[in-house]
Amino acid sequence: MDEPSPINPIALTDEERAVYEWQMWVPDFGETGQEKLKAASVMVSRVGGVGSVVAYELAAAGVGKLVLAHAGDVKPSDLNRQLLMTHDWIGKPRIESIERRLLELNPRLEIIAVGENVSNANAAELVEQCDLVVDCAPLFPERFAMNEEAVRQRKPMVECAMYELEAHITTILPGRSGCLRCLFPESPPTWKRQFPVFGAVSGTVACMGALEAVKVIAGIGQPLSDRLLKMDLREMRFHRLSYSRNPHCPTCGHLS
Amino acid sequence: MKVLIPTAFRKHTDGQAEISFAATSVREALDQLVERFPELEASLFDESRSVASFVNVFVNEENIRDLNQESTALGESDEVLLVPAIAGG
Numbered sequence: 235m236d237e238p239s240p241i242n243p244i245a246l247t248d249e250e251r252a253v254y255e256w257q258m259w260v261p262d263f264g265e266t267g268q269e270k271l272k273a274a275s276v277m278v279s280r281v282g283g284v285g286s287v288v289a290y291e292l293a294a295a296g297v298g299k300l301v302l303a304h305a306g307d308v309k310p311s312d313l314n315r316q317l318l319m320t321h322d323w324i325g326k327p328r329i330e331s332i333e334r335r336l337l338e339l340n341p342r343l344e345i346i347a348v349g350e351n352v353s354n355a356n357a358a359e360l361v362e363q364c365d366l367v368v369d370c371a372p373l374f375p376e377r378f379a380m381n382e383e384a385v386r387q388r389k390p391m392v393e394c395a396m397y398e399l400e401a402h403i404t405t406i407l408p409g410r411s412g413c414l415r416c417l418f419p420e421s422p423p424t425w426k427r428q429f430p431v432f433g434a435v436s437g438t439v440a441c442m443g444a445l446e447a448v449k450v451i452a453g454i455g456q457p458l459s460d461r462l463l464k465m466d467l468r469e470m471r472f473h474r475l476s477y478s479r480n481p482h483c484p485t486c487g488h489l490s
Numbered sequence: 491m492k493v494l495i496p497t498a499f500r501k502h503t504d505g506q507a508e509i510s511f512a513a514t515s516v517r518e519a520l521d522q523l524v525e526r527f528p529e530l531e532a533s534l535f536d537e538s539r540s541v542a543s544f545v546n547v548f549v550n551e552e553n554i555r556d557l558n559q560e561s562t563a564l565g566e567s568d569e570v571l572l573v574p575a576i577a578g579g
């Protein structure tokens with residue numbers, strides 16, 4: 235990466251060294267990378283088909299703190315893809331199932347669990363509590379609210395989206411790369427909250443999103459900034475598409 | 491030249507994912523595409539028949555906003571991608 239991660243590492247315990255031993259063998263990650271993950275806080279906006287898998291991978295990887303926002307109760311139709319929801323929790327708050335499942339995997343994890351979805355009213359407070367956002371919401375107003383707040387607070391944001399057997403991912407570094415509104419100035423008027431989805435598609439882009447978060451936090455590899463990875467998983471066709479900052483962007487155009 | 495149709499638009503192209511024909515510019519390619527599949531118009535164009543702001547068009551992985559917009563020239567071997575915003579999460 236061009237710039238080092240601004241996160242100050244926190245020393246690991248012997249237990250953490252044992253749990254994360256295999257990923258610390260990644261040469262440019264090592265124990266320092268793990269210490270940065272431990273010190274980091276990541277916000278995941280909606281913890282559904284994409285966000286569940288993002289949160290689970292980050293909990294497994296040893297991110298120290300997750301800020302999670304998701305409203306509503308578990309429904310049967312969540313269970314094909316929202317992997318932190320369980321059959322025994324149908325009719326009960328999703329955020330409780332999310333928190334319970336993550337702590338089963340990683341009891342050291344600190345969780346700020348918010349039983350509401352992102353809006354213009356709560357976005358600032360949620361983003362203030364994190365170092366990086368992973369945006370996985372199913373509605374454009376929530377995505378744009380996250381984008382505006384991430385840019386305002388200059389927090390990196392990994393943008394993951396899917397539809398049917400297609401998925402998109404890009405990483406936004408405010409002031410250095412294009413933002414969501416540079417790429418898509420407006421949302422499509424016909425978008426609906428309910429969309430065709432296999433869990434394996436939302437999970438594919440989610441794993442990539444979690445890895446982008448790990449890379450940005452640890453300062454390894456090349457983040458997918460100013461690039462949109464478009465995946466047509468029906469045909470297994472991948473395109474790495476370039477886009478630029480819009481100097482007239484109403485969200486990030488003023489940043490130097 | 492070929493146009494790759496995104497999943498969200500395939501209901502307007504009889505399920506076709508890839509359509510090949512001759513065109514010398516992006517504008518000409520999009521006009522021909524809409525002439526052949528009129529239901530695409532509302533998904534692709536705004537009221538002034540420009541490419542809608544929620545759609546990106548790429549030629550060989552470069553955004554036409556960074557090229558010559560809809561006047562971007564096309565050759566026989568070029569690949570045009572239509573990429574509408576999606577938000578499934």
